[in-house]
Amino acid sequence: MSTNTKKISHKTLHLTKRDSIATWKAWVIRLIAVLLALIICAFVIVGITGENPLNVYSGIIDGAVGSKRRIWVTVRETVVLLLIGVGLMPAFKMRFWNLGAEGQILMGGAAAAALMIYAGNLPPVLLIILILIASACAGIIWGFLPAFFKAHFNTNESLFTLMLNYVAMQIITFLIVFWENPSGSNSVGIINSANKGGWFPKIFGSDYTLNIIIVVVVTVVMTVYMKYTKHGYEIAVVGESHNTANYAGINVKKVVVRTMLISAGICGIAGAVIVSGASHTISTSTAGGRGFTAIIVAWMANLNPLGMLLVSAFLVFMQQGAIQIASQYGLNENASDIITGIIIFFLIGCEFFIKYKVRVKKSEEDAA
Amino acid sequence: MTLLLTFLVAAIGQAVPLLFGATGEILTEKSGNLNLGIPGIMYMGGISGLMGAFLYENNVQDPSTFVGVMIALVASLLASCLGGLLYSFLTVTLRSNQNVVGLALTTFGVGFGNFFGGSLSKLAGGVGQISVAHTAEGFGAFLPSFLRNIPVIGKVLFSYGFLTYLSIVIAVIITWFLTKTRKGLNLIAVGEDPAVADAAGIDVVKNKYYSTLVGAMIAGLGGLYFVMEYLHGTWSNNGFGDRGWLAIALVILALWNPTNAIWGSLVFGALYVLYIYIPGLTRASSELVKMLPYVVTIVVLVLTSKRNKPENQPPSALGRAYFREER
Numbered sequence: 024m025s026t027n028t029k030k031i032s033h034k035t036l037h038l039t040k041r042d043s044i045a046t047w048k049a050w051v052i053r054l055i056a057v058l059l060a061l062i063i064c065a066f067v068i069v070g071i072t073g074e075n076p077l078n079v080y081s082g083i084i085d086g087a088v089g090s091k092r093r094i095w096v097t098v099r100e101t102v103v104l105l106l107i108g109v110g111l112m113p114a115f116k117m118r119f120w121n122l123g124a125e126g127q128i129l130m131g132g133a134a135a136a137a138l139m140i141y142a143g144n145l146p147p148v149l150l151i152i153l154i155l156i157a158s159a160c161a162g163i164i165w166g167f168l169p170a171f172f173k174a175h176f177n178t179n180e181s182l183f184t185l186m187l188n189y190v191a192m193q194i195i196t197f198l199i200v201f202w203e204n205p206s207g208s209n210s211v212g213i214i215n216s217a218n219k220g221g222w223f224p225k226i227f228g229s230d231y232t233l234n235i236i237i238v239v240v241v242t243v244v245m246t247v248y249m250k251y252t253k254h255g256y257e258i259a260v261v262g263e264s265h266n267t268a269n270y271a272g273i274n275v276k277k278v279v280v281r282t283m284l285i286s287a288g289i290c291g292i293a294g295a296v297i298v299s300g301a302s303h304t305i306s307t308s309t310a311g312g313r314g315f316t317a318i319i320v321a322w323m324a325n326l327n328p329l330g331m332l333l334v335s336a337f338l339v340f341m342q343q344g345a346i347q348i349a350s351q352y353g354l355n356e357n358a359s360d361i362i363t364g365i366i367i368f369f370l371i372g373c374e375f376f377i378k379y380k381v382r383v384k385k386s387e388e389d390a391a
Numbered sequence: 392m393t394l395l396l397t398f399l400v401a402a403i404g405q406a407v408p409l410l411f412g413a414t415g416e417i418l419t420e421k422s423g424n425l426n427l428g429i430p431g432i433m434y435m436g437g438i439s440g441l442m443g444a445f446l447y448e449n450n451v452q453d454p455s456t457f458v459g460v461m462i463a464l465v466a467s468l469l470a471s472c473l474g475g476l477l478y479s480f481l482t483v484t485l486r487s488n489q490n491v492v493g494l495a496l497t498t499f500g501v502g503f504g505n506f507f508g509g510s511l512s513k514l515a516g517g518v519g520q521i522s523v524a525h526t527a528e529g530f531g532a533f534l535p536s537f538l539r540n541i542p543v544i545g546k547v548l549f550s551y552g553f554l555t556y557l558s559i560v561i562a563v564i565i566t567w568f569l570t571k572t573r574k575g576l577n578l579i580a581v582g583e584d585p586a587v588a589d590a591a592g593i594d595v596v597k598n599k600y601y602s603t604l605v606g607a608m609i610a611g612l613g614g615l616y617f618v619m620e621y622l623h624g625t626w627s628n629n630g631f632g633d634r635g636w637l638a639i640a641l642v643i644l645a646l647w648n649p650t651n652a653i654w655g656s657l658v659f660g661a662l663y664v665l666y667i668y669i670p671g672l673t674r675a676s677s678e679l680v681k682m683l684p685y686v687v688t689i690v691v692l693v694l695t696s697k698r699n700k701p702e703n704q705p706p707s708a709l710g711r712a713y714f715r716e717e718r
Contacts, residue, residue, distance in 0.1 A: 040716070071510075120490055120710070122427075168689075178696040179705055181425070181490060186640055186685045186692070189633055193682040200675040315494045322491045355509040355628075360502020367495045368481065375485035 037384040041377075049377045056373035057337075060366040067361065072352050079348050086347020087340045097336075097343050099231045099301055102238040103293055104335035105328075107317035109242050110289030112326050113249060113282045117262045121283065123169065123184025124290045125314030126191035129307075130165045131158035131294025133198060135221070136214060136305040139298070140202060143220030150221050154295050155237075162291015163284050165191065170283030174276035188314070192307045199306070211304045223300040234300040241289060246328050258282050290314070323370055334370075338363055398661070398668045399547055403555070404621055406660030408433070408631075410558045411613030412638025413645060413652040414565050419475075419606030420642060421569060422599045423582040423708040424482060427493025429610050430635020431500020432474040436611020437618045438504040440467030441626055442511060444526035444619075459526030463619060471611025474500060475604040482712060483599045489710050497635070504614075508626035527624030530554060530616075552620040554612065561609055562649040569649075578602055582706030585713035595713055613638065637663075640688035646695060646703045659684045 065076035072079070088094050107124050114121040134157040142150060165187060172178035204212040215221060226232035249255040257278050261268045268275050293313075298305055316338060324330030345359030412433055419426045426432075443466030448454040474496060481492045530552045532539060538549040569575040580588040581598045589595050617631055618624065641659055645652035662684045666677035695703045 122490065122494070172693050172696070176693060176696045178693050179709075181710065182639070182643055182705075183689060183692055185427075185636065186689050189636060189685045190682055190689075192633075193678055193685075196681075197675055197678040200673075200678065312498060315498060319491050319495055322488055355506060357502040357506035357509065357628075360498055361506055364495060364499025364502060368477065368492075368499070371487045371492055371495065372481055372485050374487060378486075 035384050037382045039380045039382075041380050044377055052373050052376050053370065056369040057366065060369035063369075064362050064365050067365070068348075071358075072354065074352060079352075082348040082351050083341065083344025086344040086351075089347075093343065093347075095229065095231055097339055099234055100339040100343065101332070101336045102231075102235055103296055103301070104313055104317055104320060104339060105332050106238045106241060106293045106296060107290055107313055108321040108324070108331040108335060109238075109245050109328060110286050110293060111317055111321045112245060112286075112328070112331075113255075113258055114286035115321055116249065116326055117258045117279065117282050119170075119173065119279060119283055119286075120181035121166070121169075121184055121286050121290075122181050122318065123165065123187045123287070123314070124293075124317055125310045125312070126184070126188035127162040127165045127287045127290035128294040128297065128310040128314055129188075129191040129195055130161040131291030132298040132305050132309045133195060133294070134158045134161035134291070135295040135298040136202070136211065137198075139214045139221035139303075143215045143218065145220070147220070147224060151223065151233075151299065154221055154299055155292060158291045158295035158298075159288040160291070162287040162289070162294065165291070166283045166287020167280070170280045170287075173283075174279040195305065195307050195309070202305075210306060213303050214305075216303070221299050222303060223296075231300065234296050237292070237296060237300075241292065242328050245289070254278075254281070319367055319371075323367075323374070338367075341366060394668065396543065396546055398664070400550070401664045401667075402657060402660040403547075403551070404660070405663045406656035407551075407555050407558050408613035408617045408621070408634050409638045409641050409659050410562060410652055410656035411616060412610045412635060413641035413656065414558070414562045414649045415606040415608070415610030415613070416639055416642045417606075417645065417647055417649050417652065418565055418569075418609065419603050420647065420709055421578050421582045421706055422602040423585060423706055423711065423713065424479070424599055424603050425489050425493065425710040426475075426478055426496075426603060426606065427490060427639070428474060428478050428496025428500065429493075429607070429639060430633075431497035431503070432471045432607045432610050433500075433614035433617075433635045433638070434504030434631060435474050435500045435614070436467040436471035436608075437614025437631060438507050438511075438626065439470030439611075440464065440615040441523065441618045441624065442466065442507060444523040444624065445511060448523050448525055454525045456525050456529040459523065460529035463523075463526055463530075463615065467611050467615040468608045471607045471614070472604055474611070475607025478607070479600045479603045483596055483603075486712055486714060489712065501629075504631070505628045509628050511626070523619075523624035527619055530619035531623070552616075554616040554620055557612070558616070559653055561612075562653050565609075566648060566650045579706070582708055585708055586715075589713075589715060595715075599713075610638070637684055640685060643688050643692050643695075643705075646691075647705065658687075662687070 068074065068076050068079050086093065087097050107128065111121055111124060135154045138150065138154050138157055142153070145153070169178070169180045169183040169187065172183065173180045199209065199211055202211045203209055223230065223233040249258065257273050260271060260273060261275055261278050265275050294309070297309055302309065320331050320334045320338065324334045341363050342359050345362045346356055349356045349358045412429055416426060416429050440463035444459045444463040447459055447462045478492055478496055481487045482489050532550050533553055534549045539545045569579060577588065577593045578598050580591070580593060581595050585595045614631065618626060622630065637659055641652055641655050645655045666672055666680040669680065672680065
């Protein structure tokens with residue numbers, strides 16, 4: 024080594040996987056991510072509208088919870104998103120990428136709409152029970168195809184379920200031709216607006232009580248199913264490794280198909296909740312991207328139902344708020360996609376800092 | 392005969408954005424990145440090109456076609472490159488889930504396109520319908536008229552703008568790159584088994600970044616084609632529709648080979664407009680015909696997975712993130 028060696032210091036990023044992280048720390052990181060996202064959004068908003076961002080944010084709050092009606096809409100949208108997220112939970116736990124919630128919702132919604140149109144005069148309780156069963160079955164049919172081919176031919180399920188979404192959309196446009204009302208409008212209109220056949224009834228003075236009851240029941244049942252039953256355990260093992268599952272004597276094909284049917288069935292029910300419990304009509308935008316948003320919800324909450332509730336509430340809050348500021352400042356409603364998009368990117372990115380510890384390491388090296 | 396000709400020309404018009412999208416997605420997927428953000432990136436590429444050209448034409452006294460085309464191209468490539476960068480940064484560097492990031496990017500990109508497309512004229516001071524006539528002219532037919540005037544083949548082969556021909560050239564180049572060059576083979580190795588590629592001294596991260604960025608830029612050109620050549624420099628909200636997802640479907644139909652995507656895009660393009668040309672189709676049955684591209688894709692997906700020929704399969708590490716320390 025020569026005598027006049029120079030020392031060069033390098034700064035390198037050093038990553039280590041955390042074994043565990045205190046829950047409060049994880050939430051602080053998420054909170055920082057949300058704040059950063061809101062700051063970026065503020066810049067975007069100012070750049071576009073030239074308004075004071077604080078006014079805009081108070082507009083968001085006003086839009087989401089500013090009146091009794093708005094609060095109910097926010098709640099209604101939140102529980103639907105949660106329901107779809109809960110539906111995706113078992114499939115994702117199994118590492119089965121069900122990207123087809125959108126299509127399963129549409130099929131469930133179509134079944135609900137069909138019953139409302141053709142059997143609107145049945146006794147209300149019977150009709151609603153029928154609607155829930157039929158929509159679950161419709162979702163199940165839509166989930167069976169990719170599950171069967173995944174189990175037997177190992178067909179890529181994310182691409183398969185994705186394609187089925189668009190087949191479902193075409194089926195809806197096909198059905199609209201027959202159901203359109205008034206004819207020539209190319210839309211179904213409000214179904215049974217006179218006798219409210221198949222509409223979820225008002226309970227305790229709210230239109231959306233039954234929506235909430237259904238979502239709570241499904242969520243609790245699924246949480247118990249995943250945590251405390253043999254099926255739930257099998258799903259977790261299959262998700263970890265197909266080989267391990269085989270070795271442990273689990274019939275992987277059976278578990279894959281069964282779990283996907285449950286997942287798709289819940290998404291189908293979500294379709295009924297949207298059609299019978301909220302919009303009372305059906306169109307290609309009935310699912311409205313919720314099937315995709317729910318994927319983000321389920322993933323960011325680590326498939327934890329309580330976390331999913333929080334994430335969906337937050338996303339819906341921002342969306343409803345953004346719709347309000349869009350009309351307030353004369354922007355178009357897609358402004359909400361941009362704002363929620365930015366927030367989602369930050370939330371996705373921050374998970375990295377929850378899983379890994381990043382340190383800047385100084386190392387000194389001899390230069391030649 | 393003339394009907395067949397118009398049908399063919401219409402099918403090619405539908406095929407081009409699909410081909411751009413599929414070529415870009417194939418290049419991306421070969422690195423193991425399943426970029427489901429491609430539909431959003433195509434929106435971003437389209438609207439950014441249009442915005443660039445619009446701002447240029449609105450602020451210059453006598454806009455030149457050539458400069459307008461250049462600005463549109465650069466703006467489009469830049470925006471789609473940023474989309475790809477966002478995806479790569481989140482999935483490769485920050486190790487997030489690919490499906491989640493991709494879907495979020497698509498939601499964002501479609502919103503981005505519709506927002507700026509819808510408010511562009513308003514922001515520019517209420518000039519009504521956006522139109523960039525000068526620039527769009529540069530994206531239109533450019534071959535000398537004696538070629539275009541040849542009966543039959545003149546219309547079918549020579550009546551398009553340069554992006555149409557570029558889409559085929561790029562598809563061929565990418566196929567050559569993937570099968571005939573060392574860099575391409577390295578990229579395929581990364582998509583098949585990143586751990587082995589890493590051990591062989593291939594920079595996995597760099598390969599994933601480059602292929603995703605270039606792939607996104609190619610796909611963005613599909614969006615640009617749509618607004619400039621197909622819509623002649625205008626915008627309609629959600630006008631691009633589900634073409635981005637069709638492009639991802641086309642990747643499967645093409646068995647991850649861009650040259651296959653050339654004829655595949657023609658098949659999809661033909662299926663996309665077929666309902667207009669079948670006589671005696673009711674409104675209902677035309678909706679069913681529109682379903683065909685997706686059904687065909689599903690059938691191909693199932694058949695290829697059943698036959699299990701390795702060269703026709705998705706890259707085996709597709710959709711899975713690679714962390715060296717978790718080998």
